[in-house]
Amino acid sequence: MNEADKKAYLAKYKEKKQNGERFFPHSIAKDAVTSLFLFVLLLGLVIFVGVPNEPPANPTDSSYIPRPEWYFLWAFQLLKYFPGSLEGAAIVGLGVVLAVGLFGLPFLDRNAKRHPFNRPVASAVMLLIVAGLAFLTIQAAVTTPKAAEAVSVGGDKTARIEAGGKLYAEYCASCHGENGEGGEIEGQAGEFTNPLNDEAFLVTHSSESLFNVVDYGWESLGMPPFGLKYGGALTDPDIRAIVEFVQAWAPSEEAAPEGDLAALALIETPSYSQHVKPIFDKRCLSCHGARKKGGYSMTDYTGVMTSGDNAPVIVAGDAANSILAQMLRGIKTDAGGQMPPSRPLANEQIELIERWINQGALNN
Numbered sequence: 001m002n003e004a005d006k007k008a009y010l011a012k013y014k015e016k017k018q019n020g021e022r023f024f025p026h027s028i029a030k031d032a033v034t035s036l037f038l039f040v041l042l043l044g045l046v047i048f049v050g051v052p053n054e055p056p057a058n059p060t061d062s063s064y065i066p067r068p069e070w071y072f073l074w075a076f077q078l079l080k081y082f083p084g085s086l087e088g089a090a091i092v093g094l095g096v097v098l099a100v101g102l103f104g105l106p107f108l109d110r111n112a113k114r115h116p117f118n119r120p121v122a123s124a125v126m127l128l129i130v131a132g133l134a135f136l137t138i139q140a141a142v143t144t145p146k147a148a149e150a151v152s153v154g155g156d157k158t159a160r161i162e163a164g165g166k167l168y169a170e171y172c173a174s175c176h177g178e179n180g181e182g183g184e185i186e187g188q189a190g191e192f193t194n195p196l197n198d199e200a201f202l203v204t205h206s207s208e209s210l211f212n213v214v215d216y217g218w219e220s221l222g223m224p225p226f227g228l229k230y231g232g233a234l235t236d237p238d239i240r241a242i243v244e245f246v247q248a249w250a251p252s253e254e255a256a257p258e259g260d261l262a263a264l265a266l267i268e269t270p271s272y273s274q275h276v277k278p279i280f281d282k283r284c285l286s287c288h289g290a291r292k293k294g295g296y297s298m299t300d301y302t303g304v305m306t307s308g309d310n311a312p313v314i315v316a317g318d319a320a321n322s323i324l325a326q327m328l329r330g331i332k333t334d335a336g337g338q339m340p341p342s343r344p345l346a347n348e349q350i351e352l353i354e355r356w357i358n359q360g361a362l363n364n
Contacts, residue, residue, distance in 0.1 A: 005112070006112075009112045065144065065145060065146070067144060070137065070141075073136070073137045073140035073141060074132075074133045074136035074137045074140065075136075076140050076144075077136040077137070077139050077140035077143075078090075078094070078136055079091070109122050153167075153235075153237040153238055153240070153241040157244065160240075160241045160244050161241070161244050161245050161248050163241045164241035164242045164243070164244050164245030164246075165245045167234070167238055167241060167242050167245075168242050168245050168246070171226060171233070171234065171242075172242065175193050176193050176195075176196050177193075177195070177196075177285060177289055178281075179197060179249075179281045179282060179285060180195060180196035180197035180246065180249055181195050181197060181281070181285030181289040182194055182195040182196070182285075182289060191222070193222075195285075195287075196246050196249070197246075197249040197282065199250065202246070202247060202249060202250040203250070207240075207243055207244075207247065210243045210246060210247070211239055211240060211243050214226050214227070214234070214239045214242060214243070215227035215229075215230065215232075215234075215236075215239055216230055217230065217232075226239065227239065249282075261346050261348040261349070262348070264348045264349060264351075264352045265348045265351070265352075267352060267355075268355070269355075269359065270352050270353075270355050270356040270359070271364050272301060272356065272361075272362060272363050272364055273363075273364070275352060275356070276352070276353055276356050277301075279345065279349055279352075279353065280298045280304065281298075283340050283345060284298045284339075284340065285298060285299065287340075292307070294308060294309050294310070294335060294336070295307060295308050295309040295311075296308035296309070296311075296313065301363040305361065308323075308335070309335070310323055310333075310334055310335040313335065314357055314361050315357070316357065316360050316361040317357070317358060317359075317360055317361070318357070318358070319353075319354035319355075319357040319358050322357055323335050324339075324353075324357075325350070325353065325354050325357060327339040328344070328345055328350045328353065329350060330344065
């Protein structure tokens with residue numbers, strides 16, 4: 001800066017200072033109004049937009065992809081360009097460079113003129129930095145894969161049961177069956193898990209006992225621990241959601257678990273997949289699934305029609321002479337007596353199955 005520019009700058013500075021305003025109360029009042037506006041804005045975002053709840057952190061989840069908030073995405077992306085052994089040096093080194101640059105800025109740039117056109121070097125460097133930050137932020141948003149959607153175990157009971165069903169399908173169904181009917185224990189041929197959807201099991205096991213079994217495991221029965229604190233992958237809320245899902249199989253005194261009985265009575269042409277199979281899956285698979293008691297399998301249509309030590313148990317078009325219909329009615333046959341033995345089907349359910357048999361027992 002030459003002497004003439006320096007004198008002009010000092011004169012202008014002196015004039016501005018004489019015509020200026022006091023820090024208190026003028027500047028403080030402006031800051032207070034601005035701060036209040038920002039506070040109200042943030043409060044409104046919290047109340048009306050909010051932040052979605054996420055499940056508790058799970059250190060055993062190797063599929064989790066960390067992603068910082070948007071204003072740190074540029075740093076997140078920048079570290080991808082450094083090999084793992086250099087990440088620490090890059091973090092420290094970049095921090096030092098930024099700190100030195102900010103502290104040294106007044107000494108490096110002593111130009112009194114503030115307009116960007118009068119400071120081409122500083123303006124160009126700043127534009128490059130802003131463009132670099134924008135580029136890195138966009139790259140991070142585009143190239144980072146989205147994490148798998150986590151199962152939310154919060155909300156009301158219905159939402160928790162739904163979340164528990166997803167967790168059950170992921171962690172439990174392979175051994176206990178899709179509908180809690182039981183299944184062959186992995187690695188132990190001929191050994192089966194007890195059915196979880198059995199009424200006696202559900203009545204005699206409290207929520208706490210079910211939680212403890214899932215959490216701690218039962219080594220002598222081949223049940224590994226699933227609780228996070230015992231080396232598993234499930235948090236306490238996850239396990240409680242699974243317990244609520246399993247307990248939802250218990251028969252309700254208010255309504256039949258398989259659906260509205262009055263609605264079943266109105267179905268004139270039953271569908272195997274829509275109406276009959278859900279009843280079999282719920283009430284029969286615990287014995288006639290992987291276990292195949294009496295040689296009878298009800299896992300699919302072919303098994304229902306052809307398997308069994310006393311096959312065929314269904315005579316298409318003739319429910320009265322079908323062993324299955326007779327046993328559902330409690331009529332003793334060579335194959336046995338009342339089925340299911342623990343709790344008979346409702347009359348509306350039996351009539352639905354009989355209508356399906358009389359109409360040809362179709363795989364419809």
